Amino acid sequence: MFSVELRSEISGNTLSGYAAVFGAYADFGSYLETLAPTAFDAALADPANDVRAYYQHDSSMLLARQSSGTLRLRTDSTGLHFDLHIPDTSYGHDLRELVRRGDLSGMSFGFIAGQEDWGRTPDGRELRTHTSVARLVEVSPVTAPAYSATSVQLRSLADIPLPATDGRTQLIRARARVNLPKGQ
Incomplete structure (x- = not known):
């Protein structure tokens, strides 16, 4: 009889959040x-619309793709929600770390x-409202989003609720006693 200690660190393999938030404003001067x-219903x-996820809008840094199932998009009452599986690439690892630390959050x-409507805000500024986009091309985690209400967070084991933590990476420790038949 002997003991085996198994350790696994949950580092997250999925990014999720909102690539766009309905009713939020972007200020273009x-x-x-x-x-x-x-806005996104038709798209x-x-x-035929195969949306991709890029890192910082850079098409050479492909993160996920709708047609491959590594990018999932849907709308709800808040906005355009996304889930993307982070690739095992150098920039995928960099992105994971920046999101984990909270340095990249938009x-x-x-x-x-x-289709769009033009109007004015209560303080008199011009307001462009996109009522329907012709085509959604890509979504991107970025360091400086035009819409500050967007969000991205790292998660893992999405379908299993985890207990609240103090924000640090969880360390799971499992111990098992193994009884092997004699001679093995």
Whole structure:
């Protein structure tokens, strides 16, 4: 009889959050921009639309792709929600660490504009509201998002609720006693 100690560190393999938040504003200097709750409906319903996730909008740093199942997108009452499986690449490891530390916490998206309305904010600034984007091209974790209400966080074991922690990486320790038949 002998003891085996198994250790596993949960470091997270999935990023999730909101690439866009409905009703939030992006300030482009001469005008503000916002997204209506209908903004992504047509783009997400189009089976030919294969959205990709890039790191910092850089297409040479592909993170995930909708057609491969490594990127999942959906809308809810808050905005455009995403889940992406982080690749085992050098920039994937860098991204994981930056998100884990809280240095990178925002998202952005690339799109081709579709229907929009123009109006004014209560203080008189011009306001562009995207009611429907023609095509959603990509979503990206970025260091300086135009829409500050976006979010990205690292998670693992998404379907299993974990107890609250103090924010540090959890260390799981398992001990097992193994009884082997004689001679082995």
